[in-house]
Amino acid sequence: MKIHKTHKSLLASAGILLVTLSQSQAHISYSGRNFGTFAGGEAPVIISNQTVTGNFGWADGTDADFGDSHKMKAFRFTLTSTATVSLTVSGNAVGAGILGLNPGFTLYSGLAHLAPITNAPGSADHDFSNISQDYLNGLGGPHEGAFNALATWRVGGDNQAGPVFDYNAPDGLSTFTYIGHAVDGTAANYGNAPGIFGDGLLDGTVTGTFYNLAAGNYSIFIGGSDYASQLNSPVPTYGISATFMAVPEPSTGLIGLLGATVLLRRKRN
Secondary structure, three states: OHHHHHHHHHHHHOOOOOOOOOOOOOOOOOOOOEEEEEOOOOOOEEEEEEEEEOOOHHHHOOOOOOEOHHHOEEEEEEEOOOEEEEEEEEOOOOOOOEOOOOEEEEEEEOOOOOOOEOOEOOOOOEOOOHHHHHHHHHHOOOOOOOEOOOOOEEEEOOOOOOOOOOOOOOOOEEEEEEEEEEEOOOHHHHOOOOOOOEOOOOOOEEEEEEEEEOOEEEEEEEEEOOHHHHHOOOOOEEEEEEEEEEEEOOOHHHHHHHHHHHHHHHHHO
16 A cells, blocks of 8 residues: 555656546446346346546555545446356447556445435435545545445445434445455556455456355446556546356255265266
8 A cells, every 4th residue: 555655656746747536427326237136047248338437446446545436337236146256347348438448346245325315315325425524534544535446345425414424324324345356467557555466467358256145236346457547637438348147056955966976976886
């Protein structure tokens, strides 16, 4: 994390102006980015023609001041039974934005609030709502946003007026519980923050496989993995596409039956 901060300071001292991140963009939603509901074994689902702002959104969420979720795109899916999930994200989408994104993504259990929230006609979640800022202030230090690429994070919408907030109320904070991540490239692009596992090849595509996920709702946040590019101006819009597949986990009973069959055959032989 200290390397990231030093990197920013050196670039700024060289006369490169840090672009102020816009706080007026759309809140967290899954519009057009719901892979669907799966028991495992269904055909792969592809979502394309999506865009992401900048090539740094995911990587910026790896440092101590977090990142702005507006620089990400949120996808979702639901499992009805335990399954292994595979996701491939490509920065070479056709028909949306420019080519060249180096993607990174993180999988979380949990979903964002979807406006309008029941009995609370406020907004969907975003980094700069009063409740989000109150929560981040409690963590200490300034924050660029609420998004944490490598750990569980929380964010809320404009549904409580404050100044006292109930984080755990139905209209309070949404919680994204960290499961795992996948990122294109190496520390040469995403930096040396601990706990990052890149695919070793900066080619615009990354695949992550997550085993034995329980039934439930899940969110995937996708963004760019080029940490230093957040200092570029203007900030381009990149095209992305994502391919999702769920495979059912074999039951323990079936495994036991197969094992017994193999054992019987060996005895006969």
